[in-house]
Amino acid sequence: MQSSRGNGKFFDFQGSLTLFTFFVSCTFLFGLASCTFKEYKDNPNSNLDLQNIKPWFVSLNEAVIQPACIHCHNGTDPKAPSFLTYEDVMKEVVANHPEKSQFYLALQGVSGTMPKNEGPLPAAAVQMIYNWIQSGASEYGETPPSDPPESLEPNYPSIFKLIISKRCLGCHTGDAKDGGGLDLSTYTSMTTNFLYDSMIVPGEPQKSDLYIMLTLTDPAKRMPQPKGTPALLPEELSAIETWIKNGGSEK
Numbered sequence: 671m672q673s674s675r676g677n678g679k680f681f682d683f684q685g686s687l688t689l690f691t692f693f694v695s696c697t698f699l700f701g702l703a704s705c706t707f708k709e710y711k712d713n714p715n716s717n718l719d720l721q722n723i724k725p726w727f728v729s730l731n732e733a734v735i736q737p738a739c740i741h742c743h744n745g746t747d748p749k750a751p752s753f754l755t756y757e758d759v760m761k762e763v764v765a766n767h768p769e770k771s772q773f774y775l776a777l778q779g780v781s782g783t784m785p786k787n788e789g790p791l792p793a794a795a796v797q798m799i800y801n802w803i804q805s806g807a808s809e810y811g812e813t814p815p816s817d818p819p820e821s822l823e824p825n826y827p828s829i830f831k832l833i834i835s836k837r838c839l840g841c842h843t844g845d846a847k848d849g850g851g852l853d854l855s856t857y858t859s860m861t862t863n864f865l866y867d868s869m870i871v872p873g874e875p876q877k878s879d880l881y882i883m884l885t886l887t888d889p890a891k892r893m894p895q896p897k898g899t900p901a902l903l904p905e906e907l908s909a910i911e912t913w914i915k916n917g918g919s920e921k
């Protein structure tokens with residue numbers, strides 16, 4: 671009796687263990703299955719259109735932030751920082767440093783997991799955000815093409831436009847006393863001033879007042895003034911030198 675009771679007990683125990691294990695596994699498997707199922711079926715972010723996504727803000731904004739973040743990050747929840755503008759988003763970004771940017775870290779689960787409770791972003795979107803931040807986090811991809819800087823030529827029109835008009839006319843216009851009566855605003859006024867009659871000596875820069883004044887070593891006397899103004903650059907001086915060597919003409 672005792673042994674059969676013992677056997678019975680043992681049997682019962684094993685039975686309940688099996689049953690228990692069965693239930694646990696079921697629950698676990700079910701949970702896992704429904705989780706996996708949920709993640710792929712209900713994650714709204716798996717539908718993001720990442721076809722034409724580019725590593726600059728306007729593109730990321732359209733492809734990711736608007737569909738996946740803005741309904742929480744629109745400035746109404748005081749806890750969720752606003753992402754309504756580029757400047758807003760940049761408060762969570764350290765340009766060139768994804769590893770220091772909350773905007774990237776939050777997606778990685780390093781500090782919180784965004785998008786909150788809505789399924790992770792596709793890896794391609796996370797990678798693009800990383801690339802965007804690392805390459806400087808610019809707002810636009812293509813900066814409008816600017817005119818190529820005009821290059822300095824050793825002739826009067828170029829020298830006048832790129833040097834004299836910018837660095838000299840503030841003092842040397844008309845009979846302004848600021849420039850000692852020297853008017854550099856036209857070729858004629860520059861070369862026919864009776865006070866300074868050797869302004870341009872054709873072929874001889876070292877004898878031409880214009881060149882001499884620009885190359886003085888004493889910064890208190892060298893042009894342009896006032897004292898402390900940086901001297902002309904070597905390439906500017908050599909353009910003037912070449913121009914005078916070649917005759918220093920108006921054309």
Ligand code: HEC
Nearest residue numbers: 738739742749750751762772773776781782784785786788
């Ligand atoms: C369902 C709402 C919701 C969505 C969607 C969401 N967030 Fe958030 N987010 C929050 C809230 C709320 C906080 C405030 C902190 C918290 O509660 O975790 C937050 C905080 C943040 C922060 C601040 C840093 C931090 O971790 O505290 C960043 C960065 C962030 N979210 C990025 C994003 C990005 C990027 C997306 C879109 C890909 C996104 N979030 C989508 C609700 C959301």
Ligand code: HEC
Nearest residue numbers: 837838840841848849850852866879880883893894895896
């Ligand atoms: C802040 C005012 C100022 C600026 C800018 C300036 N100058 Fe003058 N410049 C003067 C004054 C004042 C004199 C007359 C007194 C002197 O010789 O120092 C003068 C005199 C000259 C003279 C005649 C000197 C002589 O004795 O033969 C030349 C040449 C000259 N400047 C060239 C230039 C050129 C070229 C530039 C531009 C690259 C320039 N200056 C910019 C104030 C200026």
